[in-house]
Amino acid sequence: MRISIFFMLFLYSLANVVAQDCTSSLSGRVLDYHNSTALVKATILITETQEQAFSDEKGNFTFNRLCDGNYELEVSHPSCTTQIIPITVAGNTSIEIRLEHHLEELEEVQVIGDAVPKKTNSAQEVTLTSETLEKYSTASLGEALRELGGVSSLNTGATIVKPTIHGLTGSRVLILNDGVRMQDMEWGDEHAPNVDINAVERVSLVKGASALKYGGDAIGGVILLEQGIFPVTRDTLFGKTLLNGVSNGRGGNISSSITKVFTKGWYLKGQGSYKRLGDQEAPDYVLSNTGIQEFGASLAFGKRLFEWGFGAKYAYYDAEIAILRASHIGNVDDLIRAINSGQPQTIEPFTYDIANPRQQVRHHLGKLQAYKRFEGLGKWSFQYDFQSNRRFEFDVRRGDRDDQAALDLELTTHTVTTDFRWDAKDDFRLDIGLLGRYQDNFANPATGVRRLIPDYERLDFGAFAIGEYRLNARWILDAGFRYDFTQIDAKKFYLTSRWEERGYDQDFADLVIEDVGTQLLTNPVFNYNNFSATTGVQFSKDNNSTFKFNYALSQRAPNPAELFSDGLHHSAARIELGDLRINSETSHKFSLSQEKNFKNWGFILEPYAHFVSNFILLEPTDVEFTIRGAFPVWGYRQTDVRLLGFDSSAYINWTNNWSTEHQFALVKGNDLDNDIALINIPAANLQNKLIFSKPEWNDLEVSLRSNYVFRQNETPPNIIVFSAEQQQEVPLAINTPPDAYHLFDFYGTMTFGLGDTATLTASLGVNNILNTTYREYLNRQRFFADDLGRNILLQLKLNY
Amino acid sequence: MFAFLGLFLVSCSDDDDNPEEINEEETITTMTVTLTPQGGGTQIILASRDLDGDGPDDPDITVSGNLAASTTYDGEIVLLNETETPAELVNEEIEGEADEHQFIFVVGGGLNATAAYADDESDYVSEATGTNFTTTNPVGIAFTLTTTDASSGTLGITLRHEPTKPNDGTLDGAGGSTDITQTFSLTIE
Structure with missing residues (x-):
């Protein structure tokens, strides 16, 4: 060479x-x-x-x-x-x-809460890079996101992982996949984003004025999943193949991507991945029915020149996810029994089979985009995207209904966005844009189960303006505002008894369009006008010290679950009821960030205070009796809440080869109206990592990570329910948090050259080295089973 | 800009079809337990009826009369889904999957009575194979209730789906998920 x-x-x-x-x-x-x-x-x-x-x-x-x-x-x-x-x-x-x-792709995002900065970089490391994402190739997006400070997750088992930012999750967290806002059934706790992590090359967490570009309802935050930027000026061909094997689940995945760049800016990129895991295992037993099969593929092509360009992309995602068998229960007595027994009610030998209960999700995404730069003026962009999301949920059912889905939803979304960025002046930049969106949800009646979410059409219209002003080399000011109009037009059947019990016959009598006996067909049409705004300032004393302050006002319209939920949730043994009276929630968030880097060490401190009025939450309100037994009723209601927290991280380079990284995150949530703790707030968490790296030895890097999760001591009180079995009122320990736990992970990697341009990277990871038995407060299956035991991961990566 | 929005409104508002009504296929609305004294006497009917299924209304529970002391009753359970017209006899599905179902009887509150199974899986035709089950675990669609001295208390009847079979006949031992459960207050005189 x-x-x-x-x-x-x-x-x-x-x-x-x-x-x-x-x-x-x-x-x-x-x-x-x-x-x-x-x-x-x-x-x-x-x-x-x-x-x-x-x-x-x-x-x-x-x-x-x-x-x-x-x-x-x-x-x-x-x-x-x-x-x-x-x-x-x-x-x-x-x-x-x-x-x-302007190197604008990098400047577009202002980022907080990042993993520990790379020592080589005095500026804040803003993203999860593809190297970090590759570590999670067999896991899920939600798990990878936990590498970012302040991000945790709400899980249903190990495979359904919803990201939680600063204690908020679900509809309050926007996920943009390559510029397209994910429209999946994000409203249920057991619905994870439909994203193949292997198709993502960079992840950023966005806060500040630029977040408004993506939506005004991002009360928790915005997560951007992006594609890497490749040079389009040379004729090249490059690609990557990942092969993973994991011991826990006895499976693995394969993922491959290839990019061809032609002269004159034309490019073609293809990617595909397939994952298969069988039942996963806790330290003491098999978690029966927890396998997964996942397939994802995407194809993109276009022309990217400096002055103009266009592109088209199609992506497909298909997943079949088994749900822990022991988590399917009949009534509240079954739940009490599960909680008290301390181990799953069903433990069977390991299998690759995916049985009921299970979810099957298919997601199609299509995108067309174009941009044009005007000399001395700015850049105009346009995008149309289409998404079709189909979700089936199969339950343990009686008779020959096992192959008949208990939930069958089809969500179709069309979105048009356009924006213009005026950047002719060095010290001032202005971004203005418009959004139009139409969404249609169809709940298939072939299930033979009353719809949890009704048929509806939703219309969105948004307009925003964001400005950034560089006062001088040290000070940057930014501000933005956004207006969103949302209309939801639903057609829903209510049981007449439910309609009257909720008092809707008094307040919403005019919504009824047909009386079919025991049920009423109604046509609720609701409009929401929401305003959001943000302003911030950044002060850099020098290259090694940055101070930021940001205030954000956001408003979010209620989602269909919050308005219309109406039915029995088997996995939770509860009846969930939405409320037609719910209106938008309004959030005020103040955040500070202080970053300092010294010669061999540095730190970031990020405190925040977040106040949300009319916060929509789901909590136990009542108990109803059916012939199947007693069920707690969980109703949506609105209250004022306060979230206080801080994220902190630090790194120390002890020698050229040895370094350590440290992270601590804490958040406290309170329901101010009732003066009680908020449900599902992540426990405080401390991570420490010891790293040895020796680039001379084939890029050797070895690390040992300790992750200590405290017990969540602040939870709402347990509820009292009537047990038919015991013929008395008993406490239901549904809010009792599990104990603190401490896990150790190992990771090691080396890279070898293969010929002129190809490299092979081999990595070995061991999660939960000590095979510790634990349960996590934010895992909904903690009532039924322990969390995952030791997992050994082996990865081969070929770059060419 | 608004023209663009208008275009959206126009192009999408032609979907005015009303959704189809769904009646729960799997709901059990009604459980009727007929107790017939061996050797003749007054039949006692225990019934629980909840026509709105998972809706807010409580089930309506009736007991037709008091039990006689020192009597053995032949019990038979009939389950219906009355949200469908005509009402669906759910027993057929239970019988077809007799190996995946079992009634558990719990006598409580000082009632001087004992319940015993009077059937087993081999009495029923398997939905899967079309022939009678070959296994002989109890099911409980037919049972006996034997009373002794006058007293009052409760009889709880619970149908479990996918219980551990065979089991010791207790709720804890059976496991599985609950399809139906009802407790009747009874008096022996």
Whole structure:
């Protein structure tokens, strides 16, 4: 390898000697694309001759003694994207080169709550990189997100993982997959985002003014799942294949992606992955019926030039997820029995079979986008996306109904967005945009089970403006506002007895359109007008110290579950009731961030205070008796809440090879109206990691992580229910938190060169090394079974 | 901008079909227990009826009269789904899956009586195979209730789906998930 470089240099020097006789010249200027100011110290390299020049104070540069002919210039600047420019030299030639001075893909996001910063980087490391995501290749997106400080998750078993940001989850967390807001049935606790983690190359958490671009209802936050940025100026072909094996679940996955870039900005990218796991295991027993099968594929193509471009993408995701058999229960006595017994009611030998109860989800996503830059003005973008999400839930049913889904929803969404970014001035940037969305939900009556979520149509319209002003090198101010209109038009059957019990016959009599005997067909149409706004300031004393403050006002319209839920949830042994009277919730969040980096160590401190009025929550309100026994009724209600918390992280580089990373996150949630703790708030958590890295030894990196999760001592009180079996009132320990636990993980990786461009990376991970038995407060299956035992992961990655 | 929104409204508002009504297929609304004294006497009927299924109304429980002392009653349980017209006889499904179902009888509150199974799985035809089950675990669609001295107390009847079979006849021993459970207050005179 090294020899060939010397050889090439030798050839180049020969060429230079030959070129001595040529007399043409190339002169030019390098300018900022947006405002035409001169760019100083840009590097201009003639790739054929390896001659280079630098632009002067006025942006000028000159090459003398060139031969006439065709050349390729590589123009780079520390704060610009590098450009390759073909040029024909004939006599004394001059050229004007315009570089984009903004590296905008990176600046678009302002980020908080990141993993510990990389030591090489004085700036805040803003994302989860593909290396981190690859560690979670056999797990789920939600698990990978927990690497970010302040992010936890609400789980149903190990495979259904919903991200939770600063204690908030579900509809309060927006997930954008490659610029498309995920429209899945995000409203149930047991509905995870339909995303194949292997199709994601970068993850960021967004806060501040730029979050408004994606929606005004992101009370918890916005998670951006992005594709890597690849150079589109050279004709290249590259790809990656991951092969994983895991011991817990006795399975693994394979994932592959390939990108072809043509000259003139055309690109084609394909990706696919397949995962299969059998029953997973707790330290003492098999978690019967917890397997998963997942398939994802995507194809994208387009043309990306500096001034304009367009692209099209299609992605498909299909998952079949088994739900722990022991978590299917009949009534509250079954739940009491499960909680008291301390181990699952059903334990069977390991199998790969996925039996009922199970979920099957299919998600199609299509996207068309285009952009155009206007010199000295800005960039205009347009996007249309389509999503179709089909969800089946199969339950343990009587008779020959096992293959008949108990829940069958089809959600179709069309979205159009457009925005214009005005960036002609260096110190001021303005982003304005519009959104239109139409959504249709169809609940298939073939289930033979009354609909939990009704048929509805939803219409959204949004408009936003975001500005960022750089006062000087130290101060940046930003502000933005957004307006959203939402209309929900539903057609729902209510049991007449339920309609009257809720008092709807008094308040909503005009919604009834048909009386079919024991049920009423109603047509609720609700409109919501929501405003959100944000403002923030960033002060950088120097490169090693940054202080940020942000205030955000957000409003969120209630989701269909909060309005219309009406039925029995078997996995929770509870009747869930929405409320037609619920209106939008309004949140005020104040956050501070202080980051400092010293020579060998650094830290980030991020306290926040979050007040939400009309916060929508689900809590036990009553008990109802049916022939099947007693069930607690969980009703949605609104209250005022307060969330106080902070995230902190630090790193220390002890020597060149040894370093440590530390993270601590704490959040406290209170229902102010009733002066009780909020349900499902993550417990305090402390992570410490010891890392040994030796780049000389094939990029060796070995780490040991300790994760201590405290007991959540602040929970709402347990409820008292009548037990038919015991013929008396008994407490239902539904809010009793599990004990604190401490887990250790190991991870080691090495990279080997294979030929000129290919590399092979081998990694070994061991999760829960000590096979500790534990239960997690935010896992809904904690009532029924222990969490996962030891898991050994082996990964081979081939880059080519 | 608003024209664009208007286009959306127009293009999407032609979907005015009303959704189809769903009647729960699996709900059991009515359990009727007929107790017939061996050797003749007054039949006693215990019934629980909850026509709105999982809705807010409580089940309506009736007991037709008091039991006689020192008598053995032949009991028979009939389950109906009355949200369908005509009412569906749920017994057929239970019988077809007799190996996955079992009634558990709990005598409590000082009632001087004992319950015993009077059937087993081999009395029923399997839905899966079309022939009688070959296993002989109890099911409980037919049972006997034997009274001794005058007293009052309760009889709890619980139908479990996918219990551990065979089991010791207690609720804890059976496990599984509860399809139906009702407790009747009875008097022996």
